[in-house]
Amino acid sequence: MSEPAAPKARKAFPRGELRIVSPSGAVPQPQRVQRAAQHLGELGFRVRIDSAALLREQRFAGSDARRVQALHRAARSRASVVMATRGGYGLTRVLDALDYALLHEAVSRRGQVWVGHSDFTALQLAMLARAGTVSYSGPMASFDFGAERVDEITQESFLDVVDARLEAVGFECPDAPRSLDASGVLWGGNLSLVCNLVGTPYLPRARGVLFLEDVSEHPYRVERMLTQLLGAGVLQRQRAVLLGAFTDYRLSEHDAGYDLPDVVAWLRSRLREYKVPVLSGLPFGHVRTKLCLPHGARCRLLRDGTDAYLVFGHSHGGHHLAPGAHAHGTGHDSHDPH
Structure with a gap:
């Protein structure tokens, strides 16, 4: 079977800072995060890997306190996008320690895009329940952008969000x-x-x-x-x-x-x-x-x-569609256990 085609290039104009954080499980393959940073950089992002993103304490990406600090640090940063490395387990341990007003301000006033899936769901649900904050259920650094071949639809759908084209x-x-x-x-x-x-x-x-x-x-x-x-x-x-x-x-x-x-x-x-x-x-x-x-x-x-x-x-604002779907509007391996 032939290898999947590499994603089609979209113009890599400057897209601002993208900050990679690890709010849940420890990253078992740091090289995937580095590969993700390189790929996202080629898409026009200034990638910053948080200083705590590759920590390990037992099964977690650092202590509960360090992971909370990393999320608050991301909210205070100039990042336009905050992306999780992976899921795993750990966010439900710290939901009561998060500053939801700070997270909401980063999104509502400064337009930060917070994106991830799997264990990241806990943070998204809590942000919505406590402050009505909109986040994005989507790709993560290690699982998606750290792959040898990044899925084209996954990449383009994410860029539609970042480029304010999602309708x-x-x-x-x-x-x-x-x-x-x-x-x-x-x-x-x-x-x-x-x-x-x-x-x-x-x-x-x-x-x-x-x-x-x-x-x-x-x-x-x-x-x-x-x-x-x-x-x-x-x-x-x-x-x-x-x-x-x-x-x-x-x-x-x-x-x-x-x-x-x-x-x-x-x-x-x-x-x-x-x-x-x-x-x-x-x-x-x-x-x-x-x-x-x-x-x-x-x-x-x-x-x-x-x-x-x-x-x-x-x-x-735009959209991108899965295989077999049709345009509507103005535009078109291993698992990471939760």
Whole structure:
């Protein structure tokens, strides 16, 4: 099989400072962060790797205090983009120590773009719940930009955000209801982290489009977490539920055919009485090809043919689409466990 083509070059005009931080797990392969810095530099960023980004204390990227300091340092910096190195585990330990007013000011007044996925979901949910702060669910330094070959769609979707071109994203979704038209806040991320924050002040009481993904979770555990969100009343109050990638699990003989499609069918049956559509196929998760999504922004979810579109306000401005999707508007290996 031939190697994937390198991403097409977009004009590398100056894009400001991009700061790389490690708010969760220790980085097992520092060379991937260096490779990411080089690649992002070629895209026009002045890359600054935070002084604590490559620390290790047990499984964490430094002590809790050092990781909190790194996030606050990033918020006070001149960076236009703050990107996580990787996920892992660690952010839920420090949510009560963060200065949400400082983080919100960095985003709302100075336009910082905070981006990541996996364990980064905990920070995004807390920022949204505590201050209404919009962040971006998208690529990370080690997993995405530290790869030998950076996925073209992942890169272009991220640059659409940075270049203020994001107006809509679209993807193939043949199971979308023909009358699909749902509006509200786009929020969610990693299913395990969403569930983990139920009953805490860090879970938004959003009513909108909830998107979910996970990695290394058996379908019955995915279903069990969804039952928790049902029991907590989270799913019933959504306008729609979007399912991304659920990857890297292994079935056993005991499953007797039970798999993720059965979980999706079960979820649809439970949400039917609440008229909450469940759509699959969102290009997002612990996969190479992922869209960069404005977490906490208002959106409208529509169907056009066999495609579904998330349409955002003009403040996010362009879009980039996953394979099989069509333009709408003005523009177009190993996993990192959460």
